[in-house]
Amino acid sequence: MDTALTNVEVCADLRCEIDSCPLTIRSEGRTIVVEVPDVASGLKVLQLSLPRGSRRRRLHAVKTLLDRLASVLEVRVAGRTCAQIGYHTGSQYWRLLGLPAIELRPIHVVLPRFRN
Numbered sequence: 001m002d003t004a005l006t007n008v009e010v011c012a013d014l015r016c017e018i019d020s021c022p023l024t025i026r027s028e029g030r031t032i033v034v035e036v037p038d039v040a041s042g043l044k045v046l047q048l049s050l051p052r053g054s055r056r057r058r059l060h061a062v063k064t065l066l067d068r069l070a071s072v073l074e075v076r077v078a079g080r081t082c083a084q085i086g087y088h089t090g091s092q093y094w095r096l097l098g099l100p101a102i103e104l105r106p107i108h109v110v111l112p113r114f115r116n
Contacts, residue, residue: 010071021045030069030087035076042077059085059102081105 010032014025021041025034036042066073066086075083084103 010069018045018048030071031074032071033074033076035079037078039077042075042082063101 009030010027012025012027012032016023016025021036021044023034023036023041023045025032027033034045036045062073063085070087072084072086072089074081082105085101089101089103
């Protein structure tokens, strides 16, 4: 079954809480942006919202769906992009570890903490 999902556009503007962790989900074209106020909230939301199974299996499931949608999921912590996964993103080096191609930028979250 080959379903053409590339014509799907995600429209979202949602502000909510998951287990007392605030988050915002919105779309910017083919990019779905999930924003959390801090790293602890982001890790908690990630743990609670991804499908069951190993982290590797969860990331592969998300990457596969995003590839089918030709979309990207961008994670922002306190307004700074720290990760992207999806269509044509990330380094293929992650495949050596059995993970899908993802792009991580943790320095964008950590560095401002040390500057203050």
